[in-house]
Amino acid sequence: MATERAREARHREIDAIVEAKAGGVAETRDEADKYTVLGAASRRTFANWLTPIEEHFVCHRNDIPDADADAWTVSLTGGLEGTLSMADVRDEYPTVAVAHTMECAGNGRGQHRPETGSVQWDCEAAATAFWTGTPVSSILRDHGVSASDGRWLTAVGGDPSDGDDVFARSIPLEKALDDCLLAYEMNGEPLPREHGYPVRLIVPGWYGVNNVKWVEELRVMDSMVTEGSLERPGEHAYWQQESYRVHPEGVESNQNKTVDTYDTWDQLEGAVEHPYTFDANVMSLIGAPSGESPVDVRPDEMVEVRGVAWAGDDAVDRVQVSTDGGDTWNDAELFGPDYAGAWRLFRYDWDARPGRHTLLSRAADDLNRRQPSRISGPDAWRDALETDEYPWNEGGYAANAYEPNGVDIEVRTDNGKDVSE
Numbered sequence: 138m139a140t141e142r143a144r145e146a147r148h149r150e151i152d153a154i155v156e157a158k159a160g161g162v163a164e165t166r167d168e169a170d171k172y173t174v175l176g177a178a179s180r181r182t183f184a185n186w187l188t189p190i191e192e193h194f195v196c197h198r199n200d201i202p203d204a205d206a207d208a209w210t211v212s213l214t215g216g217l218e219g220t221l222s223m224a225d226v227r228d229e230y231p232t233v234a235v236a237h238t239m240e241c242a243g244n245g246r247g248q249h250r251p252e253t254g255s256v257q258w259d260c261e262a263a264a265t266a267f268w269t270g271t272p273v274s275s276i277l278r279d280h281g282v283s284a285s286d287g288r289w290l291t292a293v294g295g296d297p298s299d300g301d302d303v304f305a306r307s308i309p310l311e312k313a314l315d316d317c318l319l320a321y322e323m324n325g326e327p328l329p330r331e332h333g334y335p336v337r338l339i340v341p342g343w344y345g346v347n348n349v350k351w352v353e354e355l356r357v358m359d360s361m362v363t364e365g366s367l368e369r370p371g372e373h374a375y376w377q378q379e380s381y382r383v384h385p386e387g388v389e390s391n392q393n394k395t396v397d398t399y400d401t402w403d404q405l406e407g408a409v410e411h412p413y414t415f416d417a418n419v420m421s422l423i424g425a426p427s428g429e430s431p432v433d434v435r436p437d438e439m440v441e442v443r444g445v446a447w448a449g450d451d452a453v454d455r456v457q458v459s460t461d462g463g464d465t466w467n468d469a470e471l472f473g474p475d476y477a478g479a480w481r482l483f484r485y486d487w488d489a490r491p492g493r494h495t496l497l498s499r500a501a502d503d504l505n506r507r508q509p510s511r512i513s514g515p516d517a518w519r520d521a522l523e524t525d526e527y528p529w530n531e532g533g534y535a536a537n538a539y540e541p542n543g544v545d546i547e548v549r550t551d552n553g554k555d556v557s558e
């Protein structure tokens with residue numbers, strides 16, 4: 138069977154990525170067996186600011202294109218004309234690097250009850266890397282586009298589509314002109330195949346799906362991609378209009394030509410009926426202690442609780458840590474690098490007593506939008522937000538509840554005695 142061969146090839150690809158990444162990532166359960174999905178193998182990934190390539194999660198649907206940078210081109214279409222070689226992309230424009238926290242919009246899907254199907258991510262699909270490349274604004278200006286005028290930029294992946302849906306995503310031209318880039322290096326290394334070699338779009342602070350890998354076309358459009366809006370065969374709108382939308386069970390999303398509100402949380406609060414997964418919702422994860430034994434107790438008998446917090450296009454304002462499963466909360470300190478679109482490190486010095494503890498973290502952004510405590514039941518939809526819950530949704534998208542991300546640990550001394558006596 139063709140599908141079985143395809144699956145075999147997929148599992149070979151997954152095994153090869155695990156091996157190349159030296160075990161820093163592990164395969165995640167994909168109920169439909171449709172995606173190549175690997176997440177951080179340990180929560181220790183979230184104890185550090187820069188994610189090594191080895192620990193950076195991977196997520197895509199189709200086979201990785203067999204690309205050769207010398208032959209690869211990016212077509213400029215829609216309001217644009219021309220074709221860029223990789224030499225053009227590298228040499229004709231300024232080179233910049235941006236820090237970007239990428240989170241799959243399906244991160245936390247596996248925390249939905251009832252289960253939603255598809256890839257059952259817990260919290261392992263988040264990472265921060267430095268991406269080097271060419272500002273999209275430099276290319277667009279060079280081709281006569283310097284104002285957004287409410288238009289959209291659609292990026293199309295060169296991955297061979299499974300069925301007939303091409304991987305196409307639209308972002309507001311305003312965002313594209315602001316800080317996006319066509320990246321060809323990751324953490325100073327040539328872009329690995331599975332991360333988009335030879336060139337991908339980076340949309341700082343926006344959910345992974347917007348960061349189109351293996352870009353072969355950039356199209357300036359008056360609207361987002363809708364069915365039939367690209368000049369090519371096949372289905373065009375699946376990735377923009379059908380999947381990666383937040384909606385209750387059993388409804389079909391309308392295909393909007395445009396929306397005025399880009400911020401995902403604002404959409405969720407009611408600005409758009411079935412929100413698009415654009416910038417990441419405020420989120421935090423504890424990386425240390427990681428849940429693995431032993432817990433490191435410092436000479437002063439304190440334990441550092443350390444992690445990362447991010448908020449998409451918004452800034453992280455505050456992180457709180459609980460060491461008693463949410464009964465009491467303590468302010469954590471934000472420290473380390475502070476780049477728009479990338480996570481911050483936080484730490485809290487905990488006077489740990491021996492025994493079992495549940496550690497939690499919760500963040501708020503600079504608009505005081507906070508992580509909800511848990512994911513609601515299937516019927517609440519938007520009303521969930523009123524009771525500090527994240528709306529259960531059919532695709533399991535953009536969840537940022539903090540309780541499901543707690544870390545259970547046991548504190549002991551090296552010799553098994555109490556730390557504190």
Ligand SMILES: Nc1nc2c(c(=O)[nH]1)N[C@H]1C(S)=C(S)[C@@H](COP(=O)(O)O)O[C@H]1N2
Nearest residue numbers: 194195196197198241294332345346349350
């Ligand atoms: N062309 C293409 N780009 C893609 C995808 C894809 O399937 N095809 N997957 C998207 C999704 S859903 C995510 S979460 C990110 C993951 O990027 P990474 O594998 O480099 O971490 O890539 C995005 N870009």
Ligand SMILES: [Mo]
Nearest residue numbers: 241242345346
């Ligand atoms: Mo994703």
